[in-house]
Amino acid sequence: MDLDFSKEQVEFREQVRTWLEENAPREIRPEMGPAMREYDLAWQRTQWEGGWAGISWPQEYGGRGLSLLQQLIWFEEYGRAGLPGIDACFVGLSHAGPTLMTRASEEQKAYHLPRILRGEVIWCQGFSEPDAGSDLAALRTRARIEGDELVVSGQKIWTSFATLADWQELLVRTDPEGSRHHGISWVICDMHTPGIEVRGIETIEGGAEFCEVFYDDVRIPLENVVGGLNNGWSVAMSTLSFERGTAFTANQVRLASTVEKLIDLAKERTGPDGRRPAIADDEIARRLATARAEVASLRAMTYAGISRNMHRDQPGPEGSMVKLFYSDIAKKVYRLAFDLLGADALRFVSRWEPGGWSGNYLYSYSVSIGGGTSEVQRNIIGDRVLGLPR
């Protein structure tokens, strides 16, 4: 039991901090459209040029191949620097890229991985469908084989950044006779292919990244299948074992600094009685203190998970506990911010702007839905952590 970082790790933290201070983008991130795409790609390119791209990617794929603790340090500093998430680059760096590393052919890896790392392309995800959400294996988007092509018809939904993406990791049903988990294929889809139509879905915070994607006889080369035809379910599941408990750290550090900002805000703003500062209100002070305690324990939980993963090759299902706990806390924290503002909360400020509490409050409703709902996380914890019967 120790919280000590070695001399090398401390120096590494200094390096990261200095590099981020000197190279982080200073402009506010554009909210949508090609300008946002350019912003995210430019930042990724800067990281590549500075030698910081793919900090968790193995060196053989051009990444930094950092140890778990170095990854933790990177993400802590990244969060501390107040930088935006990797957003539009997320699927490429943290989802499609790792899947390709594990299951793709040498040609596929050689083509795609450097482009993701260098910030040249945006990837999006094509998994969920209107009738296949938490029950992903119910997906129905069909792909029939014609010669050396797949011909795809169907619909995907909740695809973030589809309007801006170059590539998509797409799950299609290639064998309609196969059982639910068989007969699915994981395919690299060029988003510029004829027959693809993307429609935006506006979110409750006015966000424009969400999309639905329609496929009308979209022709994809058969060689774009990853991991073998009809093996898509196992390919999709293989991504899950890549993340070993660090990638979420930046979000947590951001949440911790949000709580600190709220405490400062509560000292400046007049409280609910209209006379004293908000921090003098017992209820608000207790909610702030509780948020501090919970955010602290979330960090400790992440450290515990990383400590556990240092002693084994494959991460365990405990990551679901961090995700579930984070979602609960984030929603409480942004609700508290909203309550602190009183009637000022009624004025909408986007989460990308300074003081964007109302935008962040609305956005917080997505954290217990995206990336597997909190209910699905509870199922995973029940089944796989506790071994409860299904």
Next chain:
Amino acid sequence: MDLLPTPAQMEIASLAADFFGNELPISVIRERRDAPVVVDRRIWSESAELGLFGLGIAEELGGAGCELAEETLLFRELGRRVVPGPFLPTVLGARVAALAGQHETASAILSGKATVGLALRRGPEGFDAATTPSTLDGRFQLLDAADSRYVLLVDPAGAALVETAALTDVRSEPAIDPGIRLAEARADAVPILAWVGTQEEPIRLRALVLSAAISVGIAEATRDMSTEHAKVRVQFGRPIGVNQAIKHACADMAVRAEAALSQVLFAAICVQDGRADAEFQALAAKSIAGRFAVENASATIQVHGGMGYTFEHDSHLFLKRAHVLEHLLGEPADHLARLVAQPAAQ
């Protein structure tokens, strides 16, 4: 950085756990419900022989020379088995006596000859952080002081050890938890035998962490009891754990236990290493673990249904102890008020 206990640390905890399992099983609480003290002298002496009271005290002061980390793991086992007896004030009392140079008192406590009860002050805190107090005054609630030679008081300014016999108007009270003994008492200029101020030693932070560690054990044990019951209890032809209403309740208990355990280990290291944010982390640990122990213990009664409401079942013993722990060393609202006033974590 490695937050998890080493195998050697776990071995100490598991030796203690075996001892508690054999000598102080939960059934003792029910069997000795009406006895004046829950833990008899013989078992207390054996606990002393095992070195449980001086685990974290330096060897030159008569202890085993381990750190707060090991003590934290020991106290987690106390919670997992809802072990009765004044372990918390005894371990802390021995430390106060040893650090204050009261070696005879320390050795009487460490050898098991003298036990230490816990005094909870009624009314506002009385000690001035700037001076060393020589006497104790005020009204107190006493825990497990029925046959104790000493009682320990832990205030933000420091910790004081006094003789139980010097207290007046001692009146025993029925306790919500059959595993503790409760009394009321007053002190009029009672001499303080040993005093350790917060400037010399973070004794209160240590107390917060150890109390939180017991709460962690309760949160874990109740998670395990609920999960086990959900696997074996069959209704409508299936184990009740297949139902999301039960499964999700168990999953929430797992998250609470994991969060509490992680934070308490984190805080133990911060206090042990004297980190600048030790108080922040200890208060967070006490707050999180205390609350989550109560929530898990409440949930376990519900998962066990009618059986969970009976005296015969263990659920209520965990719930009652969890509530007792919530009120030790300051009230939950007081801990939160102190936490929000801290500088940000490191």
